[in-house]
Amino acid sequence: MIARITAAYTAVFAIVVVLFSLTAYAFVAREYASLLQPALASPPVAAAYHDALRRVAIAIALVDLPLMLVVAAASYVLAHLSLRPLLAARERERRFAMEAAHGLRTPLATIASVAQAARGGDAAVTADALETIARAALDAAALVGDLLTLARDPHRSALHREPLDLGALVATCARDFMPLVQERGIELRIDSRSAIVNGDERRLRELLRNLLENALRHARSTIRVACNPDGRHAVVTVEDDGDGIPPHDRERVFERFYRRDVAPNGCGVGLAIVRWIARAHEGEAWVRDGEAGFTTAFVIRLPLLPIS
Amino acid sequence: MRILVVEDNPAVARSVAAILERRTFAVELAADGDAGLERLLSGTYDVAIVDVMLPGRDGFSLVRAARAEGIGTPVLMLTARDAVEDRVHGLNSGADDYLVKPFAEEELLARVTALARRAERPFAQTIRAGALEIDVAARTARYAGRELRLGKTEFRLLEFLARNAGTAFTRAQLLERVWEYDFDGSSNVVDVYVSQLRRKLRAAGARAPIATVWGVGYKLEREP
Numbered sequence: 465m466i467a468r469i470t471a472a473y474t475a476v477f478a479i480v481v482v483l484f485s486l487t488a489y490a491f492v493a494r495e496y497a498s499l500l501q502p503a504l505a506s507p508p509v510a511a512a513y514h515d516a517l518r519r520v521a522i523a524i525a526l527v528d529l530p531l532m533l534v535v536a537a538a539s540y541v542l543a544h545l546s547l548r549p550l551l552a553a554r555e556r557e558r559r560f561a562m563e564a565a566h567g568l569r570t571p572l573a574t575i576a577s578v579a580q581a582a583r584g585g586d587a588a589v590t591a592d593a594l595e596t597i598a599r600a601a602l603d604a605a606a607l608v609g610d611l612l613t614l615a616r617d618p619h620r621s622a623l624h625r626e627p628l629d630l631g632a633l634v635a636t637c638a639r640d641f642m643p644l645v646q647e648r649g650i651e652l653r654i655d656s657r658s659a660i661v662n663g664d665e666r667r668l669r670e671l672l673r674n675l676l677e678n679a680l681r682h683a684r685s686t687i688r689v690a691c692n693p694d695g696r697h698a699v700v701t702v703e704d705d706g707d708g709i710p711p712h713d714r715e716r717v718f719e720r721f722y723r724r725d726v727a728p729n730g731c732g733v734g735l736a737i738v739r740w741i742a743r744a745h746e747g748e749a750w751v752r753d754g755e756a757g758f759t760t761a762f763v764i765r766l767p768l769l770p771i772s
Numbered sequence: 773m774r775i776l777v778v779e780d781n782p783a784v785a786r787s788v789a790a791i792l793e794r795r796t797f798a799v800e801l802a803a804d805g806d807a808g809l810e811r812l813l814s815g816t817y818d819v820a821i822v823d824v825m826l827p828g829r830d831g832f833s834l835v836r837a838a839r840a841e842g843i844g845t846p847v848l849m850l851t852a853r854d855a856v857e858d859r860v861h862g863l864n865s866g867a868d869d870y871l872v873k874p875f876a877e878e879e880l881l882a883r884v885t886a887l888a889r890r891a892e893r894p895f896a897q898t899i900r901a902g903a904l905e906i907d908v909a910a911r912t913a914r915y916a917g918r919e920l921r922l923g924k925t926e927f928r929l930l931e932f933l934a935r936n937a938g939t940a941f942t943r944a945q946l947l948e949r950v951w952e953y954d955f956d957g958s959s960n961v962v963d964v965y966v967s968q969l970r971r972k973l974r975a976a977g978a979r980a981p982i983a984t985v986w987g988v989g990y991k992l993e994r995e996p
Contacts, residue, residue, distance in 0.1 A: 598876075605874045625925050625965045632947060632955035639954045658959040771964060 466543045470534040473539030478532055485524045492520050501749060519698070552617070562617040563720055566607060567732070571604035610733045614705040614720060618744040623664035625745075627769050628696045631658040633665065634691040637672040641680075650683050659698035662769045663745055671741040674734040675702040675762050682706030688758060697747075708759035712752040735762075742766065773888055774798045776820040778789025778808030778834065779850065780827055784873070788821065792884070812838045812845060820885050822867070823850045832865040839866035846887035850875075866911055884891050885956045896958050900994035901937040902976070904932065905959075913974035922972065925951070929965050933992035934981065940991035966990055 496513060504507045563666040575597050581592030633642045635656040679687045683704035691700045709717060718739045721732040735749075747766035754761040775797050779785040780901040782803075789799040800817075802808035813832070814818055824831040828988035835847050848868040868890070869883055899906040903916040913930060914922045922930065932950045933941075943962040947953050951961070966982050983991050 592800060600875055605872075609872060624924075626925055626962060628925075629947075629951075629953070629955070629959040629961035631957060632951070632953040632959050632961065635955045635957070636953045656955070656957060657963070658955075658957050660959075660961050660964060733793070771963075 465545055466540065467559075469547070470536060470541035471539040473543070474532065476537040477535045477539075481531060482637060483527050486530055489517075489524060489763055493517055527755045545569060550722040556615050556617070562612055564611050567607045567611065567723065568604055571607075572601040574600040581611075589598075590763050607733065610737055611720075612734055614733065614740055618740050621668060621744050623744055625662050625664050626669070627660055628663050628665055628666065629658050630661045630663065630700065630766065631691040631693075633668060635691060635701055636688045638676065641676045643671075645680060645687065648680065649685075651686045651688065652682065653688040655688065657693065659691055659693040660769045660771065661670050661745070661766045663766065667741045667744070671738050671764065672700075672702075673699075674738050675764075677760070678702075678734060679704040679760075682760065686758070694765075696768055696770075697765045698768050702759050703754040703758035706753070706760060708753075711750055717751060718749065738762070738764070773818045774816060775884065776800050776802065776808070776811055776817040776845075778802045778805070778812075778820065778826065778935060779821075779823045780804060780825075780830070784823075786828070788880065791880060795881060797884075805831070805834045809834050809837055813841055814845060815845065815978075819884055820845050820847045821850060821884070822847055825852060831867075835867050836865045842897065842907075842910070844887055844908060846890060848883055848887055853873075887930050899931065899934045899993055901934045901992060904930075906934055911993055915973055915978055918976040920972050922969075926965055926972075929962075929991075930969055935992070937992045938994045940985040940987040940988045946989065962963075962990070 472494065496516065500509060500513060504513060578593045578596045578600075585593070593728050635654055636653045637653060637658070643654060676687070676689070683706050687704050688703045689701070690703075691698065692734050693699075718735050720736045734737060739749040742764050745766050747764060749762065749764050752761050753759070775792055777785055777788050777799055778790075779788065781830040785801050785803070789801060792799045800811065801813050808822065808826070809829060811817075822831045822834055826834070829837070831849055833864050835849070838845070838847075846868045847866070849867040850873050851870055852873050865912070866921075868887055871880065871883055872876045888891070897908050899908065904913070905915075906913045908931065913922055913927065913928060920930075925989075929946070929950050941949075943959065946962045947955060947959055980993060983993055985991055
């Protein structure tokens, strides 16, 4: 695509340059001829005239060729710049279609097989099957929602942003999570300080929920959640004391549908959503080693809101 | 409790009604926007559940029209997609909450109960404090007749201070009651919003919009 556009731009320019050069050459030839009119009859003058014209032709060609190279390079760069967003959008659509197909196959298979197996069963079997089918359909719908979000460019997405205290939100979300954590016999430590950012509260709650769910899936005994202002950023860390993530997998956990074998029942897109939300807030999400007994730390960094 | 469900897909409407009726709520159905608006304007419902995509008048316009008529019934919007634009649009047009279809039964019941509980408090629909006038249903605030353009949180803070005009609140109390945060630390997000509100109120002509009470926090005077 880029090569085709470059070729087209260059061809148009080449035609213009050639036409212009031919016109210029013809004009020069005519002016010389009318100037030398009577003397042209003598052979030495005629030879000198043709020599001069040849030099003019060479000079024009020497200017034209580099000009065309410059234009070819410039059109390549321009084509690249103007097409990049389009190509990226097309790539996102393609990925969405592929991933939706991939992600929906499992719940659809579940629904089909459970529905068929329940045929002719008693009331208890039917109720059970309906419950499984409803669950599978809801999972599928949630997945489609997540994939639709991921298919958007995080840098130009409509977020409903206003100043909010990320530290207070982190503490609130973590406390909401407390009953679930205690049910599993895990300790949740919260250490959150005020940090004001320009954020979309619902999206940031979703980010924190995904991180907490992820930590809960892996933690052995303790999860630590912290939020601190650091220079011009607010930094949220969620640490757990699970098996840890080896360095070569640390980028891949943010890929959609990437599941490490050790991770039980992760949905596969939660961490991709985390990174998407962080980037939509001009921030970043990554994984590093935990500190003081923790093995894994998910780190979210968002710009602080400058307060006048 | 009486609930109005405005939904054009008969299968979804029937199942929403079945879920709610199982909890002994009284459910009435409307299949398009105009019929839904007509019912809602009768003002006899505790909660309305409104689909965004409706034949005729869409859900946003239905809610906006109802709010313009002063109907404060809490509205739960149903959207088909995870559409951020839908959500922002919906909340701006006066809906109280939104839910993405399809949803889990428990989720629907939790949202409906929460909205109903909020509506039970016998709150005035119009709050006045001096020249300040807040129309809770229409989500508009005016100072001396001039409309204040407020964000969602700004509106909630001003509404809270105006309901309790003359009473001072600490930052922690405001954070808990307006933001509904559970945070022990000190946060100056309250100050950020107070200064935004002060700026907007001053621009509308208020002289001493929100007072700082030394050692306590903030209050809105009865005559700001």
